[in-house]
Amino acid sequence: MGRWIRYSPGRIQLTNRSGGNVQLDAHFMFVRETKTKILNFFCFVQLRRRWLGELGFPYWNPIRRRFSPDSPFFASGNVERELLAKQVALDLTEDEINHLQKFVETESRRISCPIVGCPERLKSLDHFEDHYNARHTASCSVCSRVYPTSRLLSIHISEAHDSFFQAKVARGYDMYECLVEGCGLKFKSYKARHQHLIDKHKFPSTFEFFKKTQLSKKRREKLQRQHVSRLKHEEDKEAASSDAMEVEDKASVDGLVSALSTLTTSDTTPSNVSFGRRHGRGLTFVPRSVHKEKRTESSSAPGPTN
Amino acid sequence: MADDGSASNRRDPIKSSVGHVAGQRRRQQAVTVAKERRELLVRAKRLCRVGTNGDVEDALVENEMMIDEEQPILEAQAIKSVEELKSAVQYQGKGAMQKRVTALRELRRILSKSEFPPVEAALSAGAIPLLVQCLSFGSPDEQLLESAWCLTNIAAGKPEETKALLPALPLLIAHLGEKSSAPVAEQCAWAIGNVAGEGEDLRNVLLSQGALPPLARMIFPDKGSTVRTAAWALSNLIKGPESKAAAQLVKVDGILDAILRHLKKTDEETATEIAWIIVYLSALSDIATSMLLKGGILQLLIERLATSSSLQLLIPVLRSLGNFVAVDPKAVLTILIREQNTEESIIGVLAKCLRSEHRVLKKEAAWVLSNIATGSIEHKRMIHSTEVMPLLLRLLSTSPFDIRKEVAYVLGNLCVESAEGDRKPGIIQEHLVSIVRGGCLPGFIELVRSPDIEAARLGLQFIELVLRGMPNGEGPKLVEGEDGIDAMERFQFHENEELRVMANSLVDKYFGEDYGIDE
Numbered sequence: 001m002g003r004w005i006r007y008s009p010g011r012i013q014l015t016n017r018s019g020g021n022v023q024l025d026a027h028f029m030f031v032r033e034t035k036t037k038i039l040n041f042f043c044f045v046q047l048r049r050r051w052l053g054e055l056g057f058p059y060w061n062p063i064r065r066r067f068s069p070d071s072p073f074f075a076s077g078n079v080e081r082e083l084l085a086k087q088v089a090l091d092l093t094e095d096e097i098n099h100l101q102k103f104v105e106t107e108s109r110r111i112s113c114p115i116v117g118c119p120e121r122l123k124s125l126d127h128f129e130d131h132y133n134a135r136h137t138a139s140c141s142v143c144s145r146v147y148p149t150s151r152l153l154s155i156h157i158s159e160a161h162d163s164f165f166q167a168k169v170a171r172g173y174d175m176y177e178c179l180v181e182g183c184g185l186k187f188k189s190y191k192a193r194h195q196h197l198i199d200k201h202k203f204p205s206t207f208e209f210f211k212k213t214q215l216s217k218k219r220r221e222k223l224q225r226q227h228v229s230r231l232k233h234e235e236d237k238e239a240a241s242s243d244a245m246e247v248e249d250k251a252s253v254d255g256l257v258s259a260l261s262t263l264t265t266s267d268t269t270p271s272n273v274s275f276g277r278r279h280g281r282g283l284t285f286v287p288r289s290v291h292k293e294k295r296t297e298s299s300s301a302p303g304p305t306n
Numbered sequence: 307m308a309d310d311g312s313a314s315n316r317r318d319p320i321k322s323s324v325g326h327v328a329g330q331r332r333r334q335q336a337v338t339v340a341k342e343r344r345e346l347l348v349r350a351k352r353l354c355r356v357g358t359n360g361d362v363e364d365a366l367v368e369n370e371m372m373i374d375e376e377q378p379i380l381e382a383q384a385i386k387s388v389e390e391l392k393s394a395v396q397y398q399g400k401g402a403m404q405k406r407v408t409a410l411r412e413l414r415r416i417l418s419k420s421e422f423p424p425v426e427a428a429l430s431a432g433a434i435p436l437l438v439q440c441l442s443f444g445s446p447d448e449q450l451l452e453s454a455w456c457l458t459n460i461a462a463g464k465p466e467e468t469k470a471l472l473p474a475l476p477l478l479i480a481h482l483g484e485k486s487s488a489p490v491a492e493q494c495a496w497a498i499g500n501v502a503g504e505g506e507d508l509r510n511v512l513l514s515q516g517a518l519p520p521l522a523r524m525i526f527p528d529k530g531s532t533v534r535t536a537a538w539a540l541s542n543l544i545k546g547p548e549s550k551a552a553a554q555l556v557k558v559d560g561i562l563d564a565i566l567r568h569l570k571k572t573d574e575e576t577a578t579e580i581a582w583i584i585v586y587l588s589a590l591s592d593i594a595t596s597m598l599l600k601g602g603i604l605q606l607l608i609e610r611l612a613t614s615s616s617l618q619l620l621i622p623v624l625r626s627l628g629n630f631v632a633v634d635p636k637a638v639l640t641i642l643i644r645e646q647n648t649e650e651s652i653i654g655v656l657a658k659c660l661r662s663e664h665r666v667l668k669k670e671a672a673w674v675l676s677n678i679a680t681g682s683i684e685h686k687r688m689i690h691s692t693e694v695m696p697l698l699l700r701l702l703s704t705s706p707f708d709i710r711k712e713v714a715y716v717l718g719n720l721c722v723e724s725a726e727g728d729r730k731p732g733i734i735q736e737h738l739v740s741i742v743r744g745g746c747l748p749g750f751i752e753l754v755r756s757p758d759i760e761a762a763r764l765g766l767q768f769i770e771l772v773l774r775g776m777p778n779g780e781g782p783k784l785v786e787g788e789d790g791i792d793a794m795e796r797f798q799f800h801e802n803e804e805l806r807v808m809a810n811s812l813v814d815k816y817f818g819e820d821y822g823i824d825e
Contacts, residue, residue, distance in 0.1 A: 057811055058804075060767040061731050062680040062719035065673070066632035069589045070547045073673075076708070077621050077666040081582070085503035085542065088462040089455055089496060090418050129706075 151181065159190070160210060179209060380416060381427035387413040388431035395436055403446060410440060410452035417459040425463045433460070434470055441477040447487050454478065454493035461500035468504040475501065475515055482520035492532040495521060499539030509543055513551055518543060522558040525565075525580075529572065537568075537579035544586045552590035555583075562597050569606045574619050577610065581622035588629035595633050604630060604638060604652075611655035617664055624659060624667060627652075628674040639681050652678075653692050660697045665706060672701070672712035679719035683734070686720050690737050695744065702749035707756065714753055714764045717741050721771055733775035742772060747788045754793040754809075759802055766794070766808045773816045782816045791817055 067073045113120040113131060122128040139145065140153060142161045147153040155177055158165045169175045174186035176193040180201050187193040190210070197203035387409065394402070394409040413433070417423040433456070440453040457478065461468045471478075474497075481494045498517055501508050512518075521543065524536035544551040555561060565587075568580045584603070587594035607627045614620055631638045638652070659671035675694065679686055689695075702713045721738040725731035754765030769790055773781040785791065797809035 057770060057808060058763075058767065059730050060718050060722050060771055062722050062724045064632055064635055064677040064680045065715070066629075067589075068547055069545060069586055074625065074670075077625065077670060080618070081621075084538075086462040086468070086500045087496070087538075088418070088421055088423065089458045089493070090421070 152179065155179065156210065377422075377424065380419065380424040383416050384413070384424040384427040385431045387416055388428055388433045388436065391436050392432070395439055403449065406440060407446070407448050407452060410449060410456065414452050414455045414459075417456055423459050423463070425460050425467045428456075428460065429467065429470055434473060438474045438477060441474060441481065443480070447490055450481060450486075450490045451493055454481070454490065454497055458493060458497040458500060461497055461504075465504055468501055468508065471497070471501055472511070475512065475517075479512070479515055479517045479520065482517070482524065484520075484523070488530065488532050491524060492535050495524060495532070495536045495539045499535070499542050502539060502542035506548065509545075509551065510548075512543060513554065518551060518554050519558055522555055522561050525568070526560065528567075529576075533568070533572075534576040534579055537576060537583060541579055541582040541586065544583065544590070546586060546590050549590035552587050552594065555587065556591050556594045556597070562594065562601060566598070566601050566603060566606065569603065569610065574614060574616050578616070578619045578622065581610075581619060581626060584626040585622045585629065588626050588633065592633070595630065599630060599634065608652055608655050611658065617667070620659070620662075620664075621666055621670075624670050624674070628670055628677070631674050631677045635677060635681050635685075638678065639685050653689065653694055657692070657694050657697060660694065660701065665709065668701065668705060669709045669712050672698070672709060672716055676712060676715035676719055679716050680724055683723065686734065686737065689716075690720055690740070695741075699741070699744045699746055699749075702746055707758070707761070710749065710753065711758070711761050711764065714750060714761070714768065717746055718764065718768050718771070721768075721775070733771055735775055735777065738771060738775050739777065742776065742784065747772065747784060747790070751785075751788050751790050751793045754790075755796065759805065762797075762802075762805055763808070766797075766805065766812065769794070770808075770812055773812065786817070 113122060113128070115132075120131055122131055139147070140156060140161075142157070145156065147156060159176065165175055169188070172188060174188050176187040176190055178185045178187075178193060178196060178201075180197070183201070185196065187196060194207075194209070197207065198205050391406070391409040391413055394405040397405055413428070417425070417428065437453045437456055440449050445453075457471055457474055461471050478494045478497055482491050482498070486494070498512060498521065502512055502517075518540075521536055521540050525533050525540065527533055540555070544555055546552065565580055565583060568576060569584070572580070584598070584607075587598065604627070607623050607630075610623045611620065611627070614623075656671045656675055659667040662668060675689060675698075679689055698713050698716055702710055702717065705713070721734050721741060723732040723734060750765045750768045752765075753761040754769065756762055756765075769785055772785060775781070776784065791813065794809040794813050797805050800806050800809075
């Protein structure tokens with residue numbers, strides 16, 4: 001276990017793969033050398049002079065809340081009332097009145113779905129909401145992520161939840177489809193596809209199709225236990241030495257969601273920005289297959305020096 | 307230490323994080339859905355009326371289509387009818403009155419056949435001056451009635467059409483007087499109601515022309531459709547957001563008694579209109595609020611909530627109750643204590659609303675509870691010891707977002723003492739523990755993840771309570787167990803600085819380097 005070396009506060013500069021850089025003020029900076037000489041780097045970045053201490057936190061304080069009649073808070077309750085702001089005095093025969101009432105009660109209750117081409121008629125706002133979520137948003141039933149089209153949803157499901165997909169990837173097939181419809185190209189890795197999107201289709205380098213959520217240690221362990229043996233291999237590795245766990249190489253860093261996380265100190269030096277957790281969790285924003293893939297790569301490459 | 311000159315440097319990459327984009331997308335999606343829903347509802351109401359042919363088979367037929375077929379016919383009829391009215395008004399000979407009434411009736415019929423009367427055509431043919439003339443003092447009742455009816459329907463349409471009634475207003479107001487026959491007065495009230503419903507400018511005109519006192523007096527009788535129409539018109543007139551109309555209403559002698567009387571006894575349709583008057587009074591007039599409270603309005607509101615199942619009535623009644631609680635928790639809570647054991651206690655009716663299938667009732671009932679929960683410890687205990695708690699916990703996990711936010715307010719308020727001054731508010735550990743054990747933590751952490759800043763803030767504040775207040779230092783483990791750390795770490799690069807700071811300070815304080823060191 002390497003020791004933490006504290007550096008004095010200062011400006012740090014981080015560079016991303018495309019050459020952009022950002023400067024941050026690190027008020028604490030700890031750098032750690034591990035057995036394999038890869039630096040871990042933990043810094044606490046303060047964006048204001050004010051300390052984020054006890055005095056700063058806005059504690060829960062019960063205060064009564066009052067709203068004026070035209071406040072948006074009351075909008076949903078006002079909808080029906082607004083319709084009655086003006087009323088026409090209709091002159092109808094007895095029959096017409098009955099007919100109208102029946103009509104109002106049955107048919108008008110049903111609202112046509114406003115989406116073009118959708119023939120659905122719904123009974124109430126809540127029904128509409130359910131219908132909308134079921135039919136017009138493509139959401140993943142496994143992890144609840146939402147996509148704007150069913151094509152993207154099915155790509156997501158294959159890449160994130162399908163072990164056959166992973167098996168084919170492992171055997172070297174080109175499985176990662178380009179996200180742009182009509183392009184048709186496929187790639188062997190998430191990263192390669194990502195690069196293609198940037199190079200060919202001008203996607204921003206910070207775009208991430210799959211943003212992995214950070215799981216607690218318990219959840220991660222649980223999920224891992226549910227998978228096949230090659231992942232168990234990963235788990236064993238994890239359990240064995242927390243140092244090795246902290247070996248994060250640059251490719252893994254690329255997979256991170258936040259802009260900051262995609263930055264590395266240089267092209268060859270890895271960095272792990274985390275927030276004070278001892279067991280380096282900073283890099284779970286990577287699809288499992290990428291993580292695994294890069295792990296095999298890194299075992300052959302010598303550790304970078306800095 | 308860097309100074310602010312470099313602030314922009316620091317901010318940009320944070321802002322461009324993908325998390326921000328995703329958050330924005332979610333927000334946009336939420337806004338789109340809400341807007342579509344609103345439009346749907348308005349369209350549905352418009353679709354419900356039937357044309358002259360009585361063709362009702364297909365509700366999918368847009369109104370525009372139905373209008374296209376009939377509209378030219380109606381328009382032509384309207385123009386012709388106005389011409390006839392013109393000549394009838396000019397005619398001075400024998401049977402002039404009958405001619406006028408006949409012409410008026412014809413115009414009225416044309417203007418009452420469908421939900422979209424041919425108003426524009428009638429206006430361009432010059433209907434208004436003629437109708438104003440027919441409203442002159444001393445005219446027979448039938449004439450007044452038909453004329454007011456025409457004006458009512460003209461005013462029910464587009465804003466410019468409603469504004470066209472300006473010349474007629476003084477006369478319409480005059481015919482609200484007690485010497486007018488009931489149907490005439492009612493029809494004039496209806497027309498005035500439509501004008502008031504148009505917007506604040508027209509409301510101000512009506513007020514300055516003295517519409518309010520006679521209209522208010524029309525709700526003194528015990529019953530009748532006149533009372534209902536007048537109450538509706540009155541509610542349109544005082545709805546604000548300026549408070550001067552409400553203030554003027556309070557000054558009408560006997561009005562508050564009449565309101566209380568109707569709230570207690572009258573039929574549900576009339577009570578609905580009265581309830582909306584109370585909504586506006588309680589929101590806009592402190593004098594009205596205190597006088598109504600003294601008059602025992604809370605008990606009447608609670609009774610209505612307990613006995614009625616009409617959503618149209620329940621919404622304004624519940625909201626009135628909420629307004630009273632929001633203004634003066636102490637008054638309400640005095641009643642709470644008194645009525646604790648009766649079925650119709652305030653907690654009981656609020657529970658009924660929480661159990662309802664209607665979103666608005668659930669949301670606003672939770673809001674009322676959240677305000678009650680800002681009271682003293684006894685009051686918090688009172689909520690905490692009732693049937694409401696399992697309802698709230700369930701709603702926190704299952705209901706739509708806006709309800710969950712209100713429920714969050716209730717639960718959090720129950721766990722914290724109402725603080726005096728600047729000191730950190732103390733935690734009521736007993737409540738916190740039971741609420742957390744009741745399974746509220748996932749719901750709060752879910753709020754932390756929402757794109758709504760206020761909700762995320764609430765979630766973080768509650769997490770702070772858990773971290774600080776749970777006994778035996780269980781807080782951090784519980785939060786971690788529900789992926790709370792993950793939720794908080796998403797704020798690392800969030801665009802909102804306050805949330806960033808809050809989340810970061812919690813993670814640092816409770817999940818710092820030493821966390822998990824014993825594992």
